Amino acid sequence: MPTIPSYPGVYVEELPSSVRTVQTVTTSVTAFVGHTRRGPLDQPIRVTGFADFERRFGGLSARSAVGHAVHQFFGNGGTVAVVVRVAKAGSGKAAGVTLRSTQGRGECDALAVHAREPGVWGNGLRVLVDYDTARGDETFNLRVHDTRGDAREVFTDLSARASDDRFAETVVNAGSRLIRVEVLGDDRPDPSGTVSKPFGHRLPNLAVDLTVKIGDTEREFTLHDPDTDGEAPGSVAELAHLLERKLRAQPDAPGRHAFAGAEVTAFGPGASAGGGRGRLQVVAGSTDPRDLVRFVGECANDLGLEASVNPPVFPLDGGEDGGAPGPRDLIGSEAAKTGIQALRDVDDVNLLVLPELAGYESTDDIVTVVSAAQRLCAERRIFLLVDAPGTWASADAARAGIAAFEPVRDSHAGLYFPHIQLTDPLTGRLRSFPPSGALAGVFARTDSERGVWKAPAGTEARLAGVRSLTVRLTDREMGLLNPLGINCLRMFPVVGPLVWGARTLQGADALDSEWSYVPVRRLALYVEESLRRGLQWVVFEPNGEQLWQQIRLGASAYLNNLFRRGAFKGTTPREAYFVQCDGDTTTDEDIANGVVNVLVGIAPVKPAEFVVVKIQQLAGRFAP
Structure with missing residues (x-):
């Protein structure tokens, strides 16, 4: 904005530069x-x-x-x-599993879980469900584990109701890289592991002997011994802590680590606030679906620990590549x-x-x-x-x-x-x-x-990690292939496998194309894309001499930088490139049609494909 002088003195204004720079683009993505x-x-x-x-x-x-x-x-x-x-x-299938619910109006399908992408990889996914949430009577947590890639994801406080801010479909499908889910009803899925019956207002008699089983291995223990365990638990949360401690004290089954890693969680109304109401969830320490902590015997049934048994994890299966x-x-x-x-x-x-x-x-x-x-x-x-x-x-x-x-x-x-x-x-x-x-x-x-103007070939173009080539070409054989536009890979002593050709498919001698060489073609693509992006600011600018001058300055500065780096041949910029944008390239008719024409010419450096060394033998003596 121009300064409006109001008092005698010196006024300073900062003016933007009229030169628009052309930024270079990538070349090797x-x-x-x-x-x-x-x-x-x-x-x-x-x-x-x-x-x-x-x-x-x-x-x-x-x-x-x-x-x-x-x-x-x-x-x-x-x-x-x-x-x-x-x-x-039409090929490929995503692995999946359907989680059931017995928490609401009878047994029904609750949540369909599928691998995010088709393939056998999805068969390695495991899903765990628990109710250890702030709203334990309404929401659930979903944990996903990729046993083949060791990736893990956790989604907490999910709801099966579409009106809820934590609706499972919305939260999981937007945030997971492993799975996608579909809610099939209003009831949340049953949690993983052994789930107890709901307790009443009072805890049952805890002076019982429990028998737990993993596979064919059974362990017996007393749930609560006043002489060693102290005061009896007074809430479901305290009962969960006691049961977890007792399970982890048992020797593990051969080849399994389920007892030592067993987890018992209290959930449901009143479970976290104290009192006797709530449920217990028992999960084996292993992610193997066969590792179930099962409670057997009449005493366990009376205590309410044998109502239903879910696997410790829900495995996805059916994936096909x-x-x-x-x-x-x-x-x-x-x-x-x-x-x-x-x-x-x-x-x-x-x-x-x-x-x-x-x-x-x-x-x-x-x-x-x-x-x-x-x-x-x-x-x-x-x-x-x-x-x-x-x-x-x-x-x-x-x-x-x-x-x-x-x-x-x-x-x-x-x-x-x-x-x-x-x-x-x-x-x-x-x-x-x-x-x-x-x-x-x-x-x-x-x-x-x-x-990009350097041919990707020669002694610097070594193929790392390559032990050999399927065909060992000789000079004579390459002399027959190169004129046909076939780029050869060669094995040389000491340096090893190299790229030894830099022609395009249009580079056969018979075609005599100006685009015979890979670096020439790629340099042109590089310049074209850089100028295309660098001149986007020109659109809708007033089409006159001031604009043409700015175009010439910007394009010339960009090409001059490439010239100084060795991209063009010639000893001076005049020999290496030119940029023309004036009344000769853009006529009055072009201006009326909203067109500005920019003519750019470059002189690319072609690779030295054939190096000829002539040696002459001289007789006699050289003068000093």
């Missing part, structure tokens, strides 16, 4: 699409390490090429991945955002990896998926890493098989051959894997250390 052990279907999830992948998607599996690809990605320098779990249509996705499943639906189309809602994805394609027997299926993936990559400025088919067992097979990829000769993809051999972490044996996951890690490492 990699998307992995395919089958995983668990995880939400067709939903892109960002992970920042393999431990994060294990928590969200279940880690490695012999059936999941994606899991191994992600492991190799982070092992080779990758930092951020986006994973989309895809399964065969989905089948491996086929070509249609991977391609997905653009309308439903499934398969690779789920990436349309994700920003900052730069590389796409489809490791399951290499296992397809039909090359036509591979080409079909690659074609759909390339269309997505062209729209979203993503580069696709294509694994050579697993059937290419020699250089001759690769030369013959590359003809099938003629319909997908595009600059947004690169094909790599052969497969790599690593020690399988699951078996400890040497096994072959498609290389795309490790390659994506090399891309990320190269971008971080040198820049």
